[in-house]
Amino acid sequence: MCGIVGYVGKKNATPFLLDGLHALEYRGYDSAGLYVAGKGAVKRAGKVAALTAAVPSDFYGTAGIAHTRWATHGAPTETNAHPHTDEGGSVWLVHNGIIENYAELAAELHAGGATFKTETDSEVLAALVGKEVRAGQTLEDAVACALSRVRGTYGLAVMSVTEPEKIVVARLGSPLLIGVAHGARFVASDATPLLPHTREVVYLEDGDLAVLTPDAHVVHRLDGGTATRASAHLDWSVEAAEKNGQEHFMLKEMLEIPETIERALAGRLGKDGTVTLGGVKDMRAPLRGARRIVLTGCGSAAYSAQIGATLIERFAGIPCEVVLASELRYRPFLIDPKDTVLIAVSQSGETLDTLEAVREAKRHGVPTLGIVNVVGSTISRETDASIYLHAGPEISVATTKAFIGQATVLALLALSLAETHDQTNDETRAFARELGRSPSLARATLSARDSIATLAQKYANVSGAFFLGRGAETPIAFEGALKLKEVSYIHAEGYPAGEMKHGPIALLDPEFLVVALAPGDALFEKMRSNLQEAAARGCRTIAVTTPEHQEELARLADDVIVIPKTHEALLPFLTVLPLQLFAYEVAKARGCHIDQPRNLAKSVTVE
Numbered sequence: 178m179c180g181i182v183g184y185v186g187k188k189n190a191t192p193f194l195l196d197g198l199h200a201l202e203y204r205g206y207d208s209a210g211l212y213v214a215g216k217g218a219v220k221r222a223g224k225v226a227a228l229t230a231a232v233p234s235d236f237y238g239t240a241g242i243a244h245t246r247w248a249t250h251g252a253p254t255e256t257n258a259h260p261h262t263d264e265g266g267s268v269w270l271v272h273n274g275i276i277e278n279y280a281e282l283a284a285e286l287h288a289g290g291a292t293f294k295t296e297t298d299s300e301v302l303a304a305l306v307g308k309e310v311r312a313g314q315t316l317e318d319a320v321a322c323a324l325s326r327v328r329g330t331y332g333l334a335v336m337s338v339t340e341p342e343k344i345v346v347a348r349l350g351s352p353l354l355i356g357v358a359h360g361a362r363f364v365a366s367d368a369t370p371l372l373p374h375t376r377e378v379v380y381l382e383d384g385d386l387a388v389l390t391p392d393a394h395v396v397h398r399l400d401g402g403t404a405t406r407a408s409a410h411l412d413w414s415v416e417a418a419e420k421n422g423q424e425h426f427m428l429k430e431m432l433e434i435p436e437t438i439e440r441a442l443a444g445r446l447g448k449d450g451t452v453t454l455g456g457v458k459d460m461r462a463p464l465r466g467a468r469r470i471v472l473t474g475c476g477s478a479a480y481s482a483q484i485g486a487t488l489i490e491r492f493a494g495i496p497c498e499v500v501l502a503s504e505l506r507y508r509p510f511l512i513d514p515k516d517t518v519l520i521a522v523s524q525s526g527e528t529l530d531t532l533e534a535v536r537e538a539k540r541h542g543v544p545t546l547g548i549v550n551v552v553g554s555t556i557s558r559e560t561d562a563s564i565y566l567h568a569g570p571e572i573s574v575a576t577t578k579a580f581i582g583q584a585t586v587l588a589l590l591a592l593s594l595a596e597t598h599d600q601t602n603d604e605t606r607a608f609a610r611e612l613g614r615s616p617s618l619a620r621a622t623l624s625a626r627d628s629i630a631t632l633a634q635k636y637a638n639v640s641g642a643f644f645l646g647r648g649a650e651t652p653i654a655f656e657g658a659l660k661l662k663e664v665s666y667i668h669a670e671g672y673p674a675g676e677m678k679h680g681p682i683a684l685l686d687p688e689f690l691v692v693a694l695a696p697g698d699a700l701f702e703k704m705r706s707n708l709q710e711a712a713a714r715g716c717r718t719i720a721v722t723t724p725e726h727q728e729e730l731a732r733l734a735d736d737v738i739v740i741p742k743t744h745e746a747l748l749p750f751l752t753v754l755p756l757q758l759f760a761y762e763v764a765k766a767r768g769c770h771i772d773q774p775r776n777l778a779k780s781v782t783v784e
């Protein structure tokens with residue numbers, strides 16, 4: 178977790194550092210700080226705004242580093258905020274990741290007379306680097322030497338008071354990229370802070386250490402030698418990373434869903450329903466030979482993987498299993514590399530558990546495919562092939578458009594696998610046609626926004642909520658509940674509706690809400706019964722359905738949300754939209770921090 182930015186050039190570093198932290202705040206926002214050469218450090222507990230207010234107006238310097246934190250070691254206090262320094266104040270460092278052996282390193286330094294001011298693992302790293310600098314090493318050699326002692330993960334930016342025109346950065350397990358401009362070098366945890374300044378970027382790889390000066394960046398390998406890292410061009414627009422006049426990023430991103438689907442389909446879904454996925458060309462043979470598919474991811478990505486699994490099983494007839502990445506890593510590895518493919522689903526492409534699940538699969542020779550939004554992210558680079566969402570940056574911590582983007586790409590993959598496994602038929606063709614129409618169906622669904630805002634007012638104070646679904650709607654029940662709890666802090670659970678009688682039903686009372694996903698699919702009648710059972714217990718009820726069932730469900734449920742009619746397999750793409758809007762509107766009614774909910778971070782790069 179945590180966000181890092183740095184600048185070395187000819188202009189004032191401070192505005193870039195503060196704006197950059199603001200852009201990276203989704204990575205962590207419990208405390209923040211910056212160091213500017215010739216001026217020193219300012220740190221504050223709380224959000225970046227608190228830091229901005231504390232930085233004096235004459236805080237001018239041409240090089241600096243900054244950090245927004247998501248605490249792992251030590252409380253989110255001003256003292257524990259980065260940048261950290263060594264005892265003599267000779268080096269300053271910002272760190273994203275975890276130093277696993279920090280306690281033993283601290284004990285060793287302590288025995289040599291060192292004392293520590295913070296509770297963080299990162300301060301130990303600053304002490305190690307400082308010791309080498311004071312012994313006369315260059316900053317890059319000092320950092321390399323310190324890192325040779327470290328076990329754990331890091332994205333790191335370090336400065337020395339004796340070499341003020343230099344930033345040394347290093348990466349192992351936490352993302353970092355360099356921005357290249359005339360007479361300036363930038364560093365950041367992701368591309369968003371760089372967009373207003375440069376489009377030329379260099380992605381660092383694990384084991385890289387780079388030395389940045391205003392006119393150059395030299396990449397070394399921590400295990401020896403230099404490395405050549407080609408630069409890449411960013412095509413995200415600055416506006417895409419801003420709110421476009423909406424009150425919150427979450428709302429802006431939900432309203433972008435029709436366009437997100439269009440972008441995911443563009444150039445891939447032909448008018449005749451055929452699918453072209455350029456990203457999988459290196460994976461053609463394993464995909465053609467696949468007799469089983471394991472999908473993995475975390476949080477919402479695991480739920481979109483479930484949508485994908487349902488579609489692949491239905492259209493391509495290949496058995497699929499979805500395993501949470503954090504579980505897959507530690508299970509006995511029983512995936513046969515000869516006929517199984519692992520698909521890793523991740524918006525950021527940096528989620529540590531998902532990345533480690535990919536690495537575990539690779540160690541066992543299993544072909545790996547990434548479904549990723551962030552181009553150049555670690556998962557996209559480490560999987561054998563990747564399909565990008567092209568959804569643009571997603572800033573709100575709670576994912577919305579990327580969830581649909583993932584489901585869309587998985588739908589394309591299901592159709593593509595149906596082709597390679599000779600399963601194309603009228604049903605797949607009908608689904609492909611509807612998938613082509615899905616941007617306009619999503620637009621129509623989102624137009625119910627105002628009525629959902631009214632509903633949200635009515636249900637903003639329920640004591641808890643169940644989201645019930647069956648079959649293809651089960652992942653949507655999970656996602657609807659996750660969204661509500663993430664942003665509104667109402668306790669919510671998703672259940673396959675058939676499970677409700679096995680325990681959860683005991684919780685139903687007049688303050689409790691049940692949201693039943695009951696569109697016109699093959700399981701409609703079963704869902705209607707479950708809704709009836711819930712209503713009979715006197716709880717509050719909302720049904721999500723298609724127009725043909727609106728009237729009858731209006732007699733059973735307190736409120737009905739209607740989505741457009743579409744192909745049965747595409748219904749989950751629409752039923753999830755009112756649930757996202759509902760979570761957003763409830764959170765707004767309750768005055769929550771919608772884009773940055775408490776305790777969460779967008780990119781979870783620790784276990």
Ligand code: G6P
Binds near residue numbers: 474522531576778
């Ligand atoms: C965090 C986010 C979730 C997201 C999950 C996986 O928990 O808050 O919205 O679904 O990480 O992230 P990924 O980037 O791998 O899709």
